[in-house]
Amino acid sequence: MGVEVSVEGLTKSFGSQRIWKDVSLTLPSGEVSALLGPSGTGKSVFLKSLIGLLRPEEGSIVIDGTDIMQCSSKELYEIRKLFGVLFQDGALFGSMNLYDNVAFPLREHTKKPESDIRTIVMSKLELVGLIGAEDKLPGEISGGMRKRAGLARALVLDPEIILVDEPDSGLDPVRTTYISQTLIDINAEIDATVLIVSHNINLARTVPDNIGMLFRRELVMFGPREVLLTSDEPVVRQFLNGTMIGPIGMSEEKDEAQMAHEQALVDSGHHAGGVEDVEGIVPQMQATPGMPVRQAVARRQERVRSILYALPEAAQYAILQSLDADQYDSAQYTDAYSGSDASTEVIAR
């Protein structure tokens, strides 16, 4: 099972530019989490901080018992071996074919013979659906194939934590769904802890077990998917529906006057863009039939049961709906609704 990543009070600035402050969250072991947020809110900076490529000025990042903010560079080197990272463009070497690109970390970091390397590389290429394309150069294949090759390379050292930066960027909706399915299948197969950074609404609605969102230099929320997907927070609703009406603006956050002006335009008949209000929760994607059972599902059910009372009412209801009726008698929890605090905005992390 993948390891837990626990972030506490993390703050990052570049010079006088504050990116985010006091970010605390825990990526549960072996579950798939997604970090959403408008462009420029520092999602990639967060991801790079987790692997120690950027250094926040405050806070802790505890991975497998080691705080990488405090540890030695030798310890950080060891911790990094737990990670597989898919950068936005796949970050492949342009002069190497896909086989050599995927084999690269094995040749660099292990002493495995070429016969073992071949077995591993081919199995990862098969997992991402690239068998037959081993001899192609990155420049000869589509963006979607480059991403899948980058994913295969991120997997060869059997990572316990997989970080994925915008798997959907540059892909059409269908290819985005295919790569989403691949991520779920990988989680089923190797039970790694996964963090996906994205602003793709479909992916956010269907892939992760847990969702967080960055906005205005803060983590607005982080928790089971049902919390964000049922949230009434204006910024969350606007983001999920992709409309212009709400606190998120084109280049920076809007002020009250701008919001009032836009609302007046819409009130007088102007289209606010985006999709119709999508209410409720669409089912989460499952591992492809024939793949191993995704262990995260049962673990997560146990986990959300234990924090159910601390969640907003709508999220509690959605979670109860999603739990297997055979295993779970929701009637015994009905009383919990009346006692819960529906105005809770930030949930237990």
Ligand SMILES: Nc1ncnc2c1ncn2[C@@H]1O[C@H](COP(=O)(O)OP(=O)(O)OP(=O)(O)O)[C@@H](O)[C@H]1O
């Ligand atoms: N190495 C760096 N030095 C200085 N500023 C940086 C550095 N890396 C990122 N930034 C700044 O940090 C802010 C957040 O960038 P980041 O790429 O993390 O945003 P993001 O949420 O991932 O955006 P997008 O969704 O558009 O990819 C930006 O203003 C960016 O210019």
